[in-house]
Amino acid sequence: MIIAVVNQKGGVGKTTTTANLATALAATGRSVLVIDLDPQGNSSTGFGVHQQDRRVTIYDLFHGANAEDLILRTEIPSLSLITANVNLTAAEIELVNKPKREFILKSAIEKIKKNYDYIIVDCPPSLGLLTINALTASEQVLIPMQCEFYALEGLSHLLKTVDLIQKRLNTELKIYGILLTMHDSRNKLTQQIEEDVRAALKNLVFDTVIPRNVKISEAQSHGKPVMLYDHKCQGSLAYIHLAKEILGRK
Numbered sequence: 001m002i003i004a005v006v007n008q009k010g011g012v013g014k015t016t017t018t019a020n021l022a023t024a025l026a027a028t029g030r031s032v033l034v035i036d037l038d039p040q041g042n043s044s045t046g047f048g049v050h051q052q053d054r055r056v057t058i059y060d061l062f063h064g065a066n067a068e069d070l071i072l073r074t075e076i077p078s079l080s081l082i083t084a085n086v087n088l089t090a091a092e093i094e095l096v097n098k099p100k101r102e103f104i105l106k107s108a109i110e111k112i113k114k115n116y117d118y119i120i121v122d123c124p125p126s127l128g129l130l131t132i133n134a135l136t137a138s139e140q141v142l143i144p145m146q147c148e149f150y151a152l153e154g155l156s157h158l159l160k161t162v163d164l165i166q167k168r169l170n171t172e173l174k175i176y177g178i179l180l181t182m183h184d185s186r187n188k189l190t191q192q193i194e195e196d197v198r199a200a201l202k203n204l205v206f207d208t209v210i211p212r213n214v215k216i217s218e219a220q221s222h223g224k225p226v227m228l229y230d231h232k233c234q235g236s237l238a239y240i241h242l243a244k245e246i247l248g249r250k
Helices: 014-027 042-046 086-094 101-110 129-137 149-168 188-204 214-221 234-249
Strands: 002-005 032-036 079-082 118-122 140-146 174-183 205-211
Touching: 002 014, 002 129, 014 032, 014 042, 014 079, 014 118, 014 140, 014 174, 014 214, 014 234, 032 042, 042 214, 086 129, 101 129, 129 149, 140 149, 149 174, 149 188, 174 188, 174 234, 188 205, 205 234, 214 234
Parallel strands: 002 118, 002 140, 032 079, 032 118, 140 174, 174 205
Antiparallel strands: none
């Protein structure tokens, strides 16, 4: 299964979700590939891959490299990674005049997808050509959404974009679910937003919510998924629960 983790708004837990969901799925014995498609390269950093170690990255794929040649092993058994760095910023411009520019990532993934149970794509915080490539290549869209008022406006715009991709580029694309992140059960606004989202979108919203948890931030600063940093903290338990929910949907 190919999952694009998408939200055009930054700071909503998109990269955190990518890294920790991938780790939780790998912990069950599934083979997982993470594709870092964000020029900030935070998913790569989150698995402890430093800038100087990113000799080949996803940027090379958009210039003809084979995906198989870009894959790195991580310290987590059965979890591999294609890294990104700031060079990827140029790809948005360079892709403009390329033929079939929306299908480059899809064509590359087709050659390797049989090797993995899950391929998870961490998209940039925009709805440009890189994200369009991810949505065209994917089967499912997972949308992390921070529990705040302005997130609702952004969600509406994102859902319209997904609908356009479904109609024009990828008729098989589905919304896997909306994941509420940075959830604070003590905050009345958080509770209200959760109620509103669940009332409007019903089964599209995951049962799992990701709480605000300092251990998640600490893990990122150590270049580790939170499950490797502290597997008993609330953040780890939430992502384990999310993995179970996803496995139960298959």
